Amino acid sequence: MSKGFGAMLPGEDGRPRLPGSLHLNRRLSQWLAIHADGRVTIKPGKVELGQGILTALSQIAAEELDVSLSRIQVQTAATPDSPDEAVTSGSLSVQHSGSALRHACADARRIFLSVVSQRTGVPVDSIRIVDGSFFGPQGEIGSYWSLADAELLETEASPDAQPKLPSARRLTGTSVPRLDLPDKVFGAARYVHDLRLPGMLHARMVRPPARRATLTALREGPLPGDARAVRDGNFLAALASTEWDAEAAAARLAARAEWQAEDSLPEQSVLAAWLREAASRGKHSVVQERSNPAPAAARTIKRSFTRPYLAHASIGPSCAVARWQGETVEVWTHSQGPYNLRADIAKTLRCAPERIIVRHMEGAGCYGHNGADDVALEAVLIARAVPGTPVRLLWSRAEELGWSPFSSAMLVDVEADLDAQGNLIGWRSHIISNGHSSRPGRGKDPTLLAASMLADPFPVHPSINPPMAAGGGAPRNAVPLYRIPALHVATTRLLEMPIRTSALRGLGATLNVWSIESVMDELAAMAGADPLDYRLRHLDDPRAADVLHKVAAMAGWRNRTKQEGRGMGLGFARYKNTGAYAAVIAEIEAAERIFCRRLWIAGDVGEVVNPDGVMNQFEGGAIHGTSVALLEQVRFDRRTVTSDHWEAYPILRFSEVPQVQVELITRPEVPFLGAGEATMGPAIAAIAAAIHDALGVRPRALPFTPENIAAAMDAEA
Amino acid sequence: MVAFTLNGDPVAVDVPDDATLLQALRGPLGLSGPRFGCGTEQCGSCMVLLDGKPAYACTLAAAAVAGRQVVTVEGLGTPESPHPLQSAFLAEQAGQCGYCLSGILISAAALLAANPDPDEAAIRRALDPHLCRCGSHNRIIRAVRRAARQMQGQGRAA
Secondary structure, eight states, X not given: OOHHHHHHSOOOOSSOOOSGGGGTSOBGGGTEEEOTTSOEEEXXXXXXXXXOHHHHHHHHHHHHHTOOGGGEEEOOOBTTTSOOOOOSOTTOHIIIIIHHHHHHHHHHHHHHHHHHHHHHOOOGGGOEEETTEEEETTEEEEETGGGGGGOTTSSBOXXXXXXXXXXXXXSTTSOOOOSSHHHHHTTOSOBGGGOOOTTOEEEEEEOOSSSEEEEEXXXXXXXXXXXEEEEETTEEEEEESSHHHHHHHHHHHHHHEEEEEEOOSOOGGXXXXXXXXXXXXXXXXXXXEEEOOOOOOSEEEEEEEEEXXXXXXXXXXXXXXXXXXXXXXXXXXXXXXXXXXXXXXXXXXXXXXXXXXXXXXXXXXXXXXXXXXXXXXXXXXXXXXXXXOOEEEEOOHHHHXXXXXXXXXXXXXXXXXXXXXXXXXXXEEEEEEOOSBOOTTSSSSOOOGGGGTSSSOOOOOOOBOOOGGGTOXXXXXXXXXXXXXXXXXEEEEOSOOSSOBOOBTTTTHHHHHHHHHHHHHHHHHHTTOOHHHHHHTTOOOHHHHHHHHHHHHHHTGGGOOOOTTEEEEEEEEEGGGTSOEEEEXXXXXXXXXXXXXXXXXXXXXXXXXXXXXXXXXXXXXXXXHHHHHHTOOOOBOSSSBOOOSTTTSOOOOGGGOOEEEEEEOOOTTSOOOOOTTTTHHHHHXXXXXXXXXXXXOOOOBSSOOHHHHHHHHHHHO | OEEEEETTEEEEEOOOTXXXXXXXXXXXXXXXXXXXXXXXXXXXXXXXXXXXXXXXXXXXXXXXXXXXXXXXXXXXXXXXXXXXXXXXXXHTTOOSSOTTHHHHHHHHHHHHHHOSSOOHHHHHHHHTTOOOSSOOHHHHHHHHHHHHHHHHHHTOOO
16 A cells, blocks of 8 residues: 555554554654753644644644643644654644544653652652643642653553543533634735745746646746746746736746647537446446345436546635755645655655655635645745755645636446335446546656656656545545445546546545435435435445434524525535545525525534534535535536636636535544545535425536536427 | 834835835844735735835835834834733734734734724725735734734723
8 A cells, every 4th residue: 555545554463553653653752851941842744724633633732731721832734853644634633643642741741740749758649730830639739731852752652551531521622713714814924825935946947837737948038127037848937026017027938838638638518428438448446336135126226427537726815935955955845745745746856755854834814625735846946946046936726716627527327126115225336537636746757837848758647545544535435324235336537538637525525425315315305205204214334324314403404494585405524535524505596607605514524623624614615515516516618627727617606605504413432534535525425405396407517607507408408 | 324213213225116015024134024925015924014004115215214103013102111912913813834923913002093983894904915824814814803902991002
């Protein structure tokens, strides 16, 4: 198993099992440091993407150590000292990093307590910790801070450490305010975009006019100011002391560059047909099958669903700063995986990874593998031309929307069997898609954009899918959680990749959850059952039933009344079938196009570290899903992506955003589950169902635009 | 040399004619609040107040603000003396990645200066030039309403 996924799924390596990422990063000093001046530094390998993870991790550490939250500082991830937690992705940060920090801090507490006990003779059980100070029956007997120099954390974590019982927790489970937000409302320098190093130069890329293009000539000519060109094969950039000169130089270089360009992209108007045709040359695999005894099918329905390529559409274009010093290079990046990025930069430079230092800084919101890693390599390549001088590379809006990896276009065919009583007894589905990961650090060749553009280029391999044990890629959530005796779920991964694809929030779940829920609604109608009741009668998991009951109560589902031009619909999923539960009810208005007016969301993430943080993620994911449902599709011609500005790739604006109500079912006794991706699929499914409620047609293609809804009406007619 | 008033203080900056106000603010003037998002007036990340009105700094020539008043998010308030909007955004936890917030705070300040008691529709209209990808919109709307209530209570102008 490759390195990145390996960190998610530590194998049985014979060592005592430690929680989360602690298993592979076992020294306590990798995770925390205690300082004589009364501060604690925690060192997670997971990074802040806007999701609020650093606040949740700080809460967990403060809780286990029994110190106030204000004593906790977070050291942002950097190679080589941070624990290698692979990629901050998959809604796994509290599981991986939170579990590790909870255990590491509990172990640190145990060690400090035992040392104080030995030195004072006060039994451990008689020592109380109050904000980092230790009290025996006679008063204060020490503190973390007084023992800070004792190197007590230079040891491997013990599997015997006992984190607090849920009943003893006081800080986790509360909505402490986000630690990063004050900087963000006062405009403080916090993002990698804001990094200013002495003597820093500015760079801009010059992109080819097509995905398949060769730079055949670059005409000579003057450039503004001190600007210069940096070129390596098809890789072309402008470098200057100021941003305006770099931008003007890039424009001049673009005008002077001669490219031999070719068609290499499919015809967008027949994308579904292209997917089927390319699948004939793809890699077929069975995701899951079972064949328990079932009555004969009384009815079978066959349905197909498609979705277009989707863009990350981050508000801030990707940015990085790089500086060479002799044989080493330092790069500041908003990558999700510092070690994985380091590995691919090293492969590209054909050097040892130790020569590269990767330092994380925040970027604009990240919803998966966007251009962050690509721009980091590009900054490194440009900075190589000016040793000792830092170079800041900022992508344009057109690059961010046009050259970042995209989430793959997809198609799924579903067949579902009903028995005579209307029960779901058989399910067969087949998903066609490119892979959903071309993240760096996992293959023998680098996956970064520039690596394939150099004079000595690396091959571009088709993207892959994470294994199902890690949630899968294209088939993520393709196996219904519903009770179905006979089931066969298969997928075909395309082995050609005209448009570079990788991970975006939810991966294949955005299509799979919607397709399952749409078919369930149809089956419910055929069985004469309410969509809620029909789901409940096919669910064995009480936590699933609980969120459905809760969302129904929140939205008044049972008493809903039909209103002209309005509709309500229900969607449900357990993310990856192992993660958070989310049930969503949508209310839509069908006017000149579809508007989603309200969303009700009930969720269950097990133990909740920060309720407001989870609700923020649930709401944000559902609004993202609403935008995907109603507006989003990458557009392209035969040569390049054309939806490279906000008018061509619209996302939901303030005037269209639904009102959202979120409620959580908290379960302090059970493990925490990530929240970031749980609601997107169910929100899309709920909106599709609400469209059917309003218009009597079931959408078959995302986004649910008037054109796609009209096509579904024509197909049903 | 372009001279103007930035967050209440006189400044003069030497930039070429084709430099944008955003480049001047983030470059020689050393600010980080106004942000580059698109460069084409489509996302609102760069919004500043120009003589009290919201203006896109990403397309405005720096030379065009000579003699005028420019206010960025840094000029609205500080951690020690926050604008009611900044306090309200913290109270409502109105943000995730935060990249869009500088511009949104600017447009919200202009709205409240012109309309001290905006309803939800007016807030949505005023913020429609701004993109937020994280989905913090509803929290942001609540924060603007909270700030409006507080400012009315205090009788403070934006």
